[in-house]
Amino acid sequence: MTKRILALPGDGIGPEITRQACRVLEACRDEGLDIDIEEAPVGGAEIDRSGVPLAPETLEKAKSADAILLGAVGGPKWDTMPDISKRPEKGLLALRKELNLFGNLRPALLYPQLVEASSLKPEVVSGLDIMIVRELTGGIYFGQPRGRETREDGTRYGYNTYIYDEHEIRRIGRVAFEMAQKRGKKLCSVDKANVLEVTILWRDIMNELAPEYPDVELSHMYVDNAAMQLVRAPKQFDVIVTGNMFGDILSDAAAMLTGSIGMLPSASLNEHGQGMFEPCHGSAPDIAGQGLANPLATILSVAMMLRYSLNEADMAARIEQAVGAVLDQNLRTADIAYTGTRQVTTEEMGDAVLTAFNAA
Template sequence: MMMKIAVLPGDGIGEEVMKEALKVLKKVEAKFNLHFDFTHGLIGGAAWPQYKNHFPQETQDLVLDSDAILFGSVGGPVDAQSEPKWKDCEKNSILSIRKLLGLTVNLRPAPIYKELLDFCPLKTEITGTENFEILVIRELSGGIYFGEHSRPTVDTAKDVAEYDRKTIAHIAKFAFESAMKRSKKLTSVDKANVLETSRLWREVFEDTAKEYPEVKLENVLVDNMVQQLVKNPRQFDVIACPNLFGDIVSDLTSVLPGSLGMLGSASFGNKNIHLYEPSGGSAPDIAGKGIANPIAQILSASMMLRHSFHLVDAADAIENAVSEVMKNGLRTGDIYQKKEGLKLVGTVEMGDAICANISL
C-alpha cells in the first residue's frame, strides 16, 4: 500500500530537521518493506515569495490529497514581524491548516529520558531515575478560545466559553482508547467546582468511563493538577484537558524532558488526515547552522506511523533508536553538557546515528 505524505518543512530550522526525519523514514521504509510517497509543499514564510500567501491553494490541495501531513514549523524573526512575509504568518498557516482539516484533538507526549534528567527542572527525588512519559490530550475546537470575544465598553471585556456534549464525547472516547493502549489510567482535568462547562465535561467523561471498565478514571481540578505535576509527575500517564487547560498543562509538561527539541506532537481531525509536527518553533536564530535538534521532528514522524498508518513496529523502531542514541551519549547543543561520555553533534550527525540504530 502506498502511503501519501505531504511534507511541509516551513521556515527556520524546519527544512533542516525535516531532512533528518525523511532520512529516518526512508530507513524504516527499507527495513519494513513499506512504500511512502513524499510530496513537498510550501507553507508559511517559505510560500510568500512565490505566492504572496502563507497557505496557497496548491498546498491546500496537496494537504487534502494526502494520507497524513508531516509539518515543520513556521514564522520568522521577532524583529521582522511587521514585514509582509512574516505578518500573521503563524495564524495564516497553522491555524488555517487546522481549520481546513477540522483538527479537534491534540496529542502532546512528554518523554522523560533518564539520560536527560540533568535538564529536567525537577529534582530526581521527584522524577525518579527511570524513563517515563506523560501524554497530554487537548481538545482543540471548543472552549473559551472559540467563543464570543468582545469589548462592550472601554472598561469591560467578555470572553465566552462553550462546550457541547458531542465535542466532549469525541475527545473522551479518544482519551479512553489511548489509556487502554497504555497503563489503563486516565486523568481528566476540569474546574467543575466553578464552571458549568467543566461540569458537563466531567459528566461526559464519567458517562464514557462506563464503556471502559478497565480504565481507572480520576477527575482532577486544574489548579490541583499543575501542583501535582510539579510534586509528583510520575503518578500520571494519560491526561485529557479542555482547550484552555490543555494549553497550560501541556506547556508545563513540555519542560520536563529538558528541551522542546525532544517533543513531537499530533493533531487529529474529522477528515481522517492528521497533522504531525514538533512542539517547538522555527528557531530562526539557529537556522542554517546545522545545530538544531531533529529528534522532535523524527518523533513526530514516528507518531505518524503509529497513528495514521498503524505501523506499530516501525514506530517502535524509531523510538527505540532515539532511546539508544540517548544511551550512547550523542547530544545536540540543547541537551549537551560537558560531561564524560557525552559527545556534541549537529543535526545531520544526530539523524545519521538514529538511522544507524534502526539498522541494528
C-alpha cells in the first residue's frame, strides 16, 4: 500500500532544506519505495496565510499521513506576537499533541570527519553516540492550569504546571528501555527527584519498569548534574530518558557537543509508529534563502523516517552511507566548513548526496 508522506517546509531555511530532503525521498521512490509526497505550509508561513500556525486541513492531512517531514518554524517576524497561542512554535506543539507523538528520539552523534567542529577536546567527544529519549507531549509545556494574571493588589504573576501521570511516564520509559536494548544497554533517567515531586514519580516508574528489562542497566541522575556530565564526560552516556522540558535543554546541549547541529536529525513517534521527522536545528532566518543552510540533518531525518515509520532500514542505511560519503569527499556547507574542505551550497550538497545514494 502506498505510504503517505506530508512535507511541512515551514519558515526560514525550512523550505530550502526540506527541498533537498524531498529530492532524496523522490530518489527512494525511484528505487521502488511506494510513497506519495504532499506539501503544506506550517508555522509563520501559515500565520501569514491564514492567521494560525497550523490550519485544520493540514492537521487532518498530518493525521492521515504515515510520516511527516518537517523543516523548521519560527523567526523574529513572529516573536513579538502578543497571543502566545498563535506563535509558529504552537503549530509544532499542536502537531505533537494531536498526533500523540510522545516519543522524541534525539541522537547526538559525532561524525569522525567532523570531530574538529566540536568546541570540546577531541578525546572528550570522539566516538560520541548518545540517544536522548525525550517525552514530548506532556510535562510543563502542556500542563494546566497556566497563564498570566493580576492579583487584587495589582501584582502581575505567571504560572505553569509541571505534571505527569504514571501512564505517560511508563510509555516513554518503555521506548527508552527498548532503545537501550538495541544499543549499549545503558539507560540513564534524568530527573530532579530531590526537589520536584513530579519527578519522584518519574523515578519510581522507571524503577518499576527496570525488572522487565534485566539486560538494561538503569541509573538515575539529577538534571543539573546531567548538564554538568554532558560537558565533562559525555561518552559515559548511552541512552538518556527524561521529561519534555529537561529533554529540550539537555538534547540541545548534547547536540551542540558535536559542534555540528546542522548534522542532527530527530524523530517524534506515537504508539502506532506514525512519526514526525525534523532536523534539530532551527529555522535560522538570518541565513535563509542564501544557499548557506546545511540540508544534511533534514536528509538524515528522512533516514530516521525510513527506519522508524516506514520499516525500510536498508534504505535508511543507504542514505546514511551517502551522507558519510559526501563528508569523506570533503564537501561541506558553510556551518561545517574549515580549511582544507570544499564549501558547497545547500543544493550542491543535495546533489552530492543524491549522486552518492544512486551510486550505492
